[in-house]
Amino acid sequence: MALIKKPNIKSIPYEEFKDNETLEQMIDQLNENGTNVIVTTADQLMNWGRSNSVWPMNFGTSCCAIELMAMGAARFDMARFGFEVTRTSPRQADLILVCGTITYKMAPVLKRLYDQMADPKYVIAIGGCTCTGGPFTKSYHVVKGVDKILPVDVYVPGCPPRPEAFYYGMMQLQRKMKIENYFGTVNRKEIDAYKREEEKKEKEVINTEQEA
Amino acid sequence: MNNNTYFGGILDAVKSLTIGLKTSIKVFFEHHETEQYPENRATLTFTDRNRFCLEMPHNENNEHKCIACGLCQMACPNDSITVTSEMVTTEDGKKKKQLVKYEYNIGQCMFCNLCVTACPQGAIQFNQEFEQAVFDKSKLIKVLNHPGSKCQERPKPVIASKPTATPQGQPAGTQTTGEPKTETGETPQQEKVAATEPIETKKED
Amino acid sequence: MTLEFTTIAPSELHAEMLRQKNEQKMDFLVNLIGMDWGEEGLGVIYMLESTETGETINIKTVAEDRQNPYIPTVSDLWQIANIYEREVYDFFGIKFLNHPDMRRIFLREDWVGYPLRKDDQTELLNKLRMSDAPLSDTTKEYFLTPDGKVAEKTNTVWGADEYVVNVGPQHPSTHGVLHMRASLDGEVVKRVGLVLGYIHRGVEKISESLTYPQLLALTDRLDYFSAMQNRHALCMCIEKAMGLEVSPRVQYIRTIMDELQRVASHLIYYACMTMDTGALTAFFYTFREREEICKIFEDNFGGRVIQNYNTIGGVMYDIQPDFAAEVKKVSANIRKRFHEYQDIYTGNIIAKNRMIGVGKISREDAISLGTTGPVGRASGWMNDVRRRHPYALYENVEFKDIIRTEGDTNARHWNRMEEILESLNIIDQLIDNIPEGEYQAKRKPIIKLPEGSYYQAVESSRGELGVFIESKGDKTPYRVHYRSSSLPLANAMDTACRGQKFADLIAIGASMDFVIPDIDR
């Protein structure tokens, strides 16, 4: 495992990041079959490019989107990271920052937007609403966490999170991107999160029926 | 020249456009006050009113102030706090509630401060640690009481020497030092809350 | 204020409403609230106001049949009733006779049940569906046949030969997830239809299960640009119902905060307007100043967008000692910078051409559409709640009524720009005189409102924002309704956009300055 370096982010030491355990777990999973010097070096170059050029999609439904706007503005300039190229077309975006509540009516739209994005694509759930339903957990029309419909990479809690917290989430994502493999293995088994849930439910139904 | 004529219109347009150019180039050379986040981590400070994550301060003996009354759990509008408690019998034979696990779901919290104001003990408070992003959703649920921690022995109720104006307000003790503070911020009303509300929940349950 | 109702049977409703409108000059339909009174039946509350005399009247009508409730429409009298009645149909299943367009508006068309009915089992019946939401091009109209039975017929909304462009739900210029369907003829917009509910979060339903202090937190998230004012409205409504007096210090703080919030909101409006019309640099100019206001918010309440500041009977924290100095600094800075906004954008010939004479709304339309706030005032309708029903300290401060008569995008833009200065004036009058006192009134820990209906409106950044609470004397409200200030504005898009260019649709939308979560609630 010596080949896989711990992902390094400018100005924040590795140890000070949260949730390093999950990250290390991911590294182990990705490199179960061993690594190769040449491939790893090429991977690192590719990952350097990818992780430093994350173009977010211009997506926002409510309050968190205002913080996203504030993040783009002068006080917290997101151009410093190279994130400022917000693409309005999902085809050109690498990352969808799910800013704000996702309702039942919006869920298919969000899923479609995600499907329209070109690989490799990433999802960050921003704010309480997208992590768990947040303030509207008790609502009849709010999706309780976007992980029900999309594979979420990073969760950023807050209501809404500060722009700095956004950056922190983005840097977490950068760390995740830096450990990925470009050549060779599959980075993540893309399972339709919603379908998975449904399948599970169906299985449960069958099981219970059998039991009955 | 009249702005409605052809040439007047052109002149007017050129004038207004030049003013625009002048303004933007002026700003071009201005000082930029961008806060550079990861670089300024050391100097980044917030007032204690900023609410980013709930915490339960422990003193150096690993003791907290929570008496597991469950008021915060009831005050929470969307159930992001779960208090698990057990009844234990103390040495002098009294039955007493004791905190087992204080779970707080930061992913669900809306930072409304109702739990902190509801707490009669000042056992919980919001901290200013905004770096909370994680990869795994289950990491968003935090256990606030440290492992093996105990409830602090409460000092004898002191008669409030300087009653503060409000039952709502900041947490009574923003405790950073380990010294057990006397709860002077309590008003009789809060005592009443502590006395009445748990009974009501039981009814509801 | 406590509401008194005149009850009218559904069969006489339309005639009575016509009389109210024509004879009593009740030309402004403030609010149309669907209600479920359980055994009593389903009903609607109409709140009317006369723009001439300032008189108000509240009318209540009850349809007793819970299975098939029918109430005659008033959408032919007030244009805004069209969308309000669709909302009531959506949430309560009350069918409005002769309403031309009885489709669901917030929920999916294949939604089962009516969520705001007390006996509805919405959550059981409606699971998350990942199929695309159906969008029908036809609609049903219910009407009474001469023999007194209800019949239905099908109306076409979007013809097969129309070139319909969907603006939204994910579009950079709808400031969220509004879905407008624009029928185009080349670049010219023929008409605009709204599909709402992409961020319908069911706040009104959740509110029915929350205690009053818990209720507060949700209001901030409705119209997040007017978070302070929203919460002010709700707190005031509850305080008045409880008979709780707040100290003058609180009144001062609240008024100042409301105005600061208004300035921040209008600065964001300018930013969005410039961004939508392609002037990307101007966007950053006002955001720069808005961040300074945000800094004050951070220091004083610990929130930037969502502040959680007002509480029942006071405010969460006392203001910081340097508050006055900071506010003065910001106010001076905005005044200093104000000309820059005009130099780079408003004064510009391109911007002028894009704004002057575009998206006109006449005064009659504005009243009928209920477009309060700067939009209504741009059409010459003086509708400031701060004047009509003064609250907090607005009786004691002097401020100018900013009113224009052109009704176009330019007038709306300038109204907001001048309101920034006017709000700063109000702040200047108050900031030095904040009296000492407690910032939180003493109150019982458990709040129960006496039985009755209460309504309180404030002038939010985009118009009249009202809170309606019906209490049955419990810890939780029986029904909460918010009069959205943005819904009428979004509804006015159709009137404003007809015959304009497609690019103008974006500019007009920006000049309306609606906030989508406030529309959908």
Added chain:
Amino acid sequence: MFDFSIVSKWFHDLLTDFIPEWLVIGIECVIVLLFIIVLYAILAIALIYLERKICAFFQCRIGPNRVGKWGLLQVFADVFKMLSKEIIKMRQSDRMLHDMAPFFILTASFLTFSCIPWNKGLEILDFNVGIFFFIAVSGIGVIGILLAGWASHSKYPMIGAMRSGAQLISYELSIGMTMLTMLLLCGTMQLSEIVQQQADYGWNIVRGHVPAVLAFIIYLIAGNAECNRGPFDLPEAESELTAGYHTEYSGMGFGFFYLAEYLNLFICAAMAATIFLGGWAPLYFPGLDGFNTIMSYIPGFVWFFGKAFFVVFLLMWIRWTYPRLRIDQLLSLEWKYLMPISMFNIILMAIVVCFGLTL
């Protein structure tokens, strides 16, 4: 002034000594091609970086600064990313046209790119109807945009492409007119000749004084519109049409549009520098001999790039200041204002040249 043709001639002679002439020309073609591609890529990257930094400064921000020193490596990271992105194939699009569209735009910008005289004797395509050729090939770009909009089978790209068609064709006229104005002054269409004249007799913008300045301004406006850049960025109007004609392009397909946009900006600026500001000709003040000698020590391509980037800055300044026009306003600006003015300007220039009023 150093004449680069000495080098190329020496190289050519050197090779012809050993191998047959046709092979030499073949080798030279390959070298030139490599030169163009490398320069194209470098310039695009430099321009994107510049744009991001300059726009940040206009917007009171600081721009990229975390990737590499001062964010210098930012665009390289973008390129790596873009190369590794998936290219989405859509079921309902016209696949062939959809894939071809970016190459039309690239071809147009490559061909125009080759016309630019970099230094004395350093031209790739240089013949007696240079300007004519330039205008002709730059018109290919519009086909690419129209195809991209049409083949995407989507409403927004279609609207964007139609807008673009109307816009580019209209503004091509103004560009033609302003160039015609300057041709009256120069009397030749060969680009190297135009620059040589300016080196000898002074920059065109000075020589042609009033009509030349007028033409320069009109050229800047029209050129900005030709590049689809703000305030004329209607075809891709972000806030209206999401991303306009290239909404449906992902990965390198979009990357080509992105590169071509910046290169077109550079070509526009380089042409302005060549025709109005004297190309590689140094700044001379008649009478100040010492100054002039120092100036002539600075190599020609430095002068050229200096001038071109100055014009690029002007164009960026304009872009980051003004709001976007509406389509009808855009067309009325062209047909009601720019066209008549540039026609009048031609006559004015003819009078100036005819009566020898040039400086």
